[in-house]
Amino acid sequence: MSQAVRAKPYLNPYLAGTLLGIVLFLAFFITGSGLGASGGLNRLLVYVQNEVNPQHIDQVAYLLKMAGGNSNPLDSWIVFLTVGTIFGGLISGILGRRMKFETNKGPQISNPTRWLMAFAGGALMGYGARLARGCTSGQALSGGAVLSVGSWAFMFAVFAGAYALAYFFRKAWN
Amino acid sequence: MANFPLPLADLLGHWGSYGVYAIIGIAFGMTLESAGFGNSKLLAAQFYFKDMRVFKVMFTAIIVAMTLIFLSSSLGLLDYNLIWVPPTYLWPGIVGGLIMGVGFIVGGFCPGTSLVGLATGKIDAFVFVLGVLFGIYMFGETVSSFATFFDSSNMGRFTLPELFNASYGVVVISIVVAALVLFVLAEKVEAMVNDKPQQRLPGWLKPAAGGLVALAAVVLIIGQPSNEDRWQAIAAESEAKLEGRAVQISSGEFIKYRDDSKIKIIPLDVREERYYNQFHLRGAVHVPLDQVQAKARELQFEPANTIFVTISNDEAAATEAWKILKAESVPNIYILEGGINAWLKTYAGDSISDEQRVYNRQEDQMAYKFNAATGSRHPAAAPSPHLLDLKYEPKVILELKRAPTSGGCG
Numbered sequence: 001m002s003q004a005v006r007a008k009p010y011l012n013p014y015l016a017g018t019l020l021g022i023v024l025f026l027a028f029f030i031t032g033s034g035l036g037a038s039g040g041l042n043r044l045l046v047y048v049q050n051e052v053n054p055q056h057i058d059q060v061a062y063l064l065k066m067a068g069g070n071s072n073p074l075d076s077w078i079v080f081l082t083v084g085t086i087f088g089g090l091i092s093g094i095l096g097r098r099m100k101f102e103t104n105k106g107p108q109i110s111n112p113t114r115w116l117m118a119f120a121g122g123a124l125m126g127y128g129a130r131l132a133r134g135c136t137s138g139q140a141l142s143g144g145a146v147l148s149v150g151s152w153a154f155m156f157a158v159f160a161g162a163y164a165l166a167y168f169f170r171k172a173w174n
Numbered sequence: 175m176a177n178f179p180l181p182l183a184d185l186l187g188h189w190g191s192y193g194v195y196a197i198i199g200i201a202f203g204m205t206l207e208s209a210g211f212g213n214s215k216l217l218a219a220q221f222y223f224k225d226m227r228v229f230k231v232m233f234t235a236i237i238v239a240m241t242l243i244f245l246s247s248s249l250g251l252l253d254y255n256l257i258w259v260p261p262t263y264l265w266p267g268i269v270g271g272l273i274m275g276v277g278f279i280v281g282g283f284c285p286g287t288s289l290v291g292l293a294t295g296k297i298d299a300f301v302f303v304l305g306v307l308f309g310i311y312m313f314g315e316t317v318s319s320f321a322t323f324f325d326s327s328n329m330g331r332f333t334l335p336e337l338f339n340a341s342y343g344v345v346v347i348s349i350v351v352a353a354l355v356l357f358v359l360a361e362k363v364e365a366m367v368n369d370k371p372q373q374r375l376p377g378w379l380k381p382a383a384g385g386l387v388a389l390a391a392v393v394l395i396i397g398q399p400s401n402e403d404r405w406q407a408i409a410a411e412s413e414a415k416l417e418g419r420a421v422q423i424s425s426g427e428f429i430k431y432r433d434d435s436k437i438k439i440i441p442l443d444v445r446e447e448r449y450y451n452q453f454h455l456r457g458a459v460h461v462p463l464d465q466v467q468a469k470a471r472e473l474q475f476e477p478a479n480t481i482f483v484t485i486s487n488d489e490a491a492a493t494e495a496w497k498i499l500k501a502e503s504v505p506n507i508y509i510l511e512g513g514i515n516a517w518l519k520t521y522a523g524d525s526i527s528d529e530q531r532v533y534n535r536q537e538d539q540m541a542y543k544f545n546a547a548t549g550s551r552h553p554a555a556a557p558s559p560h561l562l563d564l565k566y567e568p569k570v571i572l573e574l575k576r577a578p579t580s581g582g583c584g
Binding site for chain 2: 010011012013014015016017018019020021022023024025026027028029030031032033034035036037038041042044045046049060061062063077078079080081082083084085086087088089090091092093096098099100101102103104105106111114115117118119120121122123124125126127128129130131132133134135136137138139140141142143144145146147148149150151152153154155156157158159160161162163164165166169170172173174
């Protein structure tokens, strides 16, 4: 019985990659655009900002594009893609019996330290993703598959940045 | 090819089309989660060479998707010109990428993976998502202080085959082979770092890799459709439009849109330079016929409310240019009816002396000669719409842009 409740192992990475590649291809084939994640989060945020302080939106050109006047920042396919991604993760987590409230980290740091790092890392990710006009999904994965020069340069930069600092954060993960 | 990408909004309605994206999102989330990408420790292991899952999954996905995309394009099932290729802003992309790399090793996720982490109850993923939202917020607040850098090194739609001056097939098969070699290395490195014998790989892996190389070879052999191939695919329908004079717009309609602030009109003058120098419409862009195809890529980036009008002395060269651009899937493209000769006859007829008329001219030669390079300084280059009572049969039907205007991060 204990076998039945144990989490199923993750897929072989090459199989998972093949499936992900097919999903990415279908996204391009059906819609002409690829996948993404940070764009949806961006619009969710702008939506909240617009509810709280619409005047501010109308003063910042970058935000104005998405929510100026009467335009609804949630009226975009990217938002639906993002919400779908969360649900997909949930479905797969349930099917794989991997739903669990936990904090993943190396054994040498405490939970609060890990959370602090997660927030700081997330902030860098969010900032960098807007600067690079895309995240690992939208730029590296989607742009990489359609051979955009900028996406490939971006991808190498992400790996370079992470490898360059990996040594200094080894305690957090090992 | 005419139906690419699928007109989802027409088929399913505005919100219905979003359902398709939600389904794609679900599939995306499921694959990410089952790959193990909801687990930050597993993701970070990539950067200590312990578990190179991130690299393996990402590059497998890229080579599979890339091969299928270019195979579909070779077979005419998909129109690469209408695919969203993230424009290259080289330096903002590299700096943003470096910042994200640091964010990856500090935070343990990237935005997409944090979503599936969040969905499966990972508290660190939840905090990470809050951090992402804060980072995005900070970007919105600060971008105006470095707007110049943010918009710098814009190379537009710029692809690896263009960079290396190689065919798409060569680039596709090279990337597939390079990735497979790197996978073999990754397996060796993992075994070395973990001090364990190399993991046994599933039996289907080698045949699958061979199959992918074979598909990439097919892409290489067939090649990507040429402008001529692309024209053949739409020739019947498009020839009918030309014959029915459905795309030749009169000067009256041209002037109406020229003066309409909601429409951007781009006249493309495809004549030889000497004609262009003698006289051209104000605002006309000079694109000699042999450069029209190269220009198509750039025109794709114009906003959706843009109308392109090809112009020659009569209509022959303009029609050729129209065919080239139509085949390259440039939207809203029309021909100036009667060309420059008809235009001058209408708007400069009175001011032109007999000596300026050219008799016994050939097709698509200029019917008037100017003694100086008048360019667009001639009054007829930008006539007032009130000069003549403009009656015309309206022909422009604005086509909504088929090509996506943003990717998943817009």
